Amino acid sequence: MNISGDSEFLSDYDPTAYDCPSVTVDLVLLGLHRQRLSALLVRRDQPPQAGHWALPGGFVAIDESLDVAAARLLRDKVGFDGAHLEQLYSFGAVDRDPRMRVITIAYLALLREDQMNAAVRAGRVAVAALEGERLAAIGEDQAALPLAFDHQAILALARDRLRGKIDYSDLAFAFLPPRFTLRALQDVHEAVLGTPLNKPAFRRRMLDRGRLVATGMREDEASHRPAELFTLGSAR
């Protein structure tokens, strides 16, 4: 088998003549649930790994791009689109699925809290809080759970990527409604990083970036002084 053929000789290649790996997309659906960074998982009811929790995913069709496949799966799994979606990493260990060779392109999807709740009501997913270093726990105070296949590693990478980008990117706003308070924004950062942040310094830093636009409106439903609502302005 000519596995070292250059791509410039691709015209000599007959795809039906070789084994080719299956290609899937897996989704890491992250959001805040009760102030904690959480993932949406599906429960496997078929072997292998029946009973284990797993990332939702599916095959990439021959006529759809990776991004389109991810968007389609997002719609199928949570019942709507509109969540922030970006490619995370590709996993291709030979034995990552015991049945066959599967290469998966993992996508990171960030949901608002209302979207998290809607997804749980509408779909086949459950909420799992991310605890400590690399474990997820389903439901209230259950013990940490092992995930199917290499999904634990995928989830850990997603969390690390999110932590690394939260401070300089716009990812935090994907967790929030269009109008939000500075306190809510800080809650997002703290949940993602897993550490408390200094409040005046956080406010200053965010406001000095010039991206937050004050609306003049204030939150309601607060049993204390209501905070101002901001929106995210355009870059530059």
Added chain:
Amino acid sequence: MNISGDSEFLSDYDPTAYDCPSVTVDLVLLGLHRQRLSALLVRRDQPPQAGHWALPGGFVAIDESLDVAAARLLRDKVGFDGAHLEQLYSFGAVDRDPRMRVITIAYLALLREDQMNAAVRAGRVAVAALEGERLAAIGEDQAALPLAFDHQAILALARDRLRGKIDYSDLAFAFLPPRFTLRALQDVHEAVLGTPLNKPAFRRRMLDRGRLVATGMREDEASHRPAELFTLGSAR
């Protein structure tokens, strides 16, 4: 065609019954060449895009992981291994190759200058300096060149990723020999970022991180005061 099947139903899936995309690995080989960030490219001699320059790449074998495929292709293209290699991004637009559906996992490989030169001598690659925003030029002062397929976008993403990570990661050291001067380290940063950096500030920042270990040795072949040679110490 059941393109929306869940991965938990994968056991029902017969891979031979469906069209599956081809999977390749493409390499973005970057290094410094005459003080400028440059890429190693191959020339296509078959249509489509014959005569265009392209990233070296090849198919992923059914029994090798993505990382192993990338390492194998690196060896084939430049004649050695040992370069820093990390996954960059996956590209899966339906029409990115006009002949067939090809999903490619792009890898970023960082080479030292001596490795760049050895690769050009030994292999099927040529050096192209990265100019301005998104163009590469082959050879001395030739005009910017278009690349085959979506390889220009892949190359641009590689450069952006490198720029984004150069300051907080160890990637810069992959361009340098085991012992190097602070000036050489600054040259790497400046070539990658494309902007001059303040020298005392750069020195302080690098030394204050506590990763650089002074060897007590000094460079030779300098027609002026020789600088001290440093090595990269272990993290923490």
Added chain:
DNA sequence: TGACATAAACCCATATTGCATATAAGTAAA
């Protein structure tokens, strides 16, 4: 009306950074 809770503004000590300047240590030419 006053207790209470949180927002928002303010202050200050310290760390970081940009930038200019001074000193050290080598080579090379007179």
Added chain:
DNA sequence: TTTACTTATATGCAATATGGGTTTATGTCA
């Protein structure tokens, strides 16, 4: 041997950013 030259290395200083506490403002609720 001396002097010019070049670059490394060290130092000083102002501007900025950050951590963290204190004060004031503004809402709800008993």
